[in-house]
Structure formats: structure tokens, C-alpha cells
Amino acid sequence: MTQKQSRIVVVDDDPEMRTLLRRFLSEHGFETRAVEDGKALDREVSRNPADAIVLDLMMPGEDGLAICRRLRAAGDTTPIVMLTARGDPIDRIVGLETGADDYLPKPFEPRELVARLSAVLRRTQSAGPVPFGEEVLAVGPLEINFSKMTVFRDGRPLKLSSREFALLSVLARSRGWPLSRAQLIDRALGRDAVVSDRAIDVQIARLRRAIGDSADDPELIKTIWGIGYVLVKEDA
Numbered sequence: 001m002t003q004k005q006s007r008i009v010v011v012d013d014d015p016e017m018r019t020l021l022r023r024f025l026s027e028h029g030f031e032t033r034a035v036e037d038g039k040a041l042d043r044e045v046s047r048n049p050a051d052a053i054v055l056d057l058m059m060p061g062e063d064g065l066a067i068c069r070r071l072r073a074a075g076d077t078t079p080i081v082m083l084t085a086r087g088d089p090i091d092r093i094v095g096l097e098t099g100a101d102d103y104l105p106k107p108f109e110p111r112e113l114v115a116r117l118s119a120v121l122r123r124t125q126s127a128g129p130v131p132f133g134e135e136v137l138a139v140g141p142l143e144i145n146f147s148k149m150t151v152f153r154d155g156r157p158l159k160l161s162s163r164e165f166a167l168l169s170v171l172a173r174s175r176g177w178p179l180s181r182a183q184l185i186d187r188a189l190g191r192d193a194v195v196s197d198r199a200i201d202v203q204i205a206r207l208r209r210a211i212g213d214s215a216d217d218p219e220l221i222k223t224i225w226g227i228g229y230v231l232v233k234e235d236a
Helices: 015-027 038-047 064-073 089-098 110-125 162-173 181-189 197-211
Strands: 007-011 031-035 052-056 080-084 102-105 136-139 142-145 150-153 156-158 221-224 228-231
Touching (some): 007 015, 015 031, 015 052, 015 110, 052 064, 080 110, 162 181, 162 228, 181 228, 197 221
Parallel strands (some): 007 052
Antiparallel strands (some): 142 150, 150 156, 221 228
């Protein structure tokens, strides 16, 4: 049971699945609405923004990937948990590249969806411990506000998803120290996250793009071969 009623919007073209998910999530403390497609989602969140979206991948017309891509392109950083009947790991990677925060293949145990949503909401609603009591940290051209979950580069606001901010926060709290992929998964996504090393590499690539770091010769997030990644200090 969650401590507060977070608002969840389920998007699925299957009426039975919408009913089951709405009932189950409501029973577990979420304020839940269920809609059939992207247009209905737009109408729903325009009236009352969601804290998280549960989004089916395989839908006629505008599918889940297209909806996710459209929301992210518009600057919408609402956490998204993607549902799909596909089992190929490449589909998980495509979903994460598009901007989804987590991925759950069908059929799934409803309690696992509750756990994934709770983990995503924890990452969104709290940036975690702030280094040495700081609420704002400057790293090179970046200014990271942990309490407001905002990032500026040279005074210009950047748009990061909740997962991108979680990864950046973990790297910033350990700036100058390399972190393995396993450490990034554990600290940024939680011990219960089922994420491959390849998916973390994809997320780091997306984070680099979000903060304006070069993919070919990054200055801020360096790859430490055989170990993982490090956010360099300003004087590094």
C-alpha cells in the first residue's frame, strides 16, 4: 500500500486488461484511470496530470513506442512503465531508447507491476541523499538541483527523464569515482530492477545526449573500459 495516492494512467487497447489493471492498482493504493489509446491519454492528462503512465506497446494506430516518443519529444518527463507481449531483449532496449523508465513483458505478475511502479515513483519523487548536505551541485557546465530535480547547462534548463536524472544523480554523488554498471543499476534503479548491462549503456548514451555531452568524445561522462562510467570533476 503506498503512503499517498499516486495517480496512474493505464493505456491499453484491451478492455479486459484495462479493467483488471485499474482494479488491481486501485486496490494497492493508486488512484488509477484507464484509457484505450494515445488520444484518450492526452485528454486525461490534460485534465489531471499523471504521476506515472502504464503504457502497452502493441496497440493499433499509435502504438506505445510512438506515444512514448511523442511525449518525450514534447518535454513530458512523466515516468512510463512499458508493457509488451514481446520477449526479445531488443524490444526492451528500443523501449528504453525511446524514453520509457521501465519495461515489463506480458504475461506478468500484477504484484511485480506494483513493485515497478513504486520504484519508479520513488526515483521520481526523491532524488535520494544529497551529497554532503548540498541541494545544488555544480559539475563543470552542469548545475544539478537535487531537491527540485532540475539540471541546467551554462544556465540553460535541460529536459531529463526520471531515469536519466536518477543516473546523473548517482554519478554526481560519486563524481570522480568510477561506478560499475551493477552499481549504477543498484543505486539508480533499485535492487529489484531487472536491467541488463546493455540497457544501462543505452541509458548512458541517452543521458549524454540530454546533457549535451559528445557521444564520440565525451567530456563529462567518461567510459572506463572494463569497469563502467564516471562523471568527471570540474578540475579533472
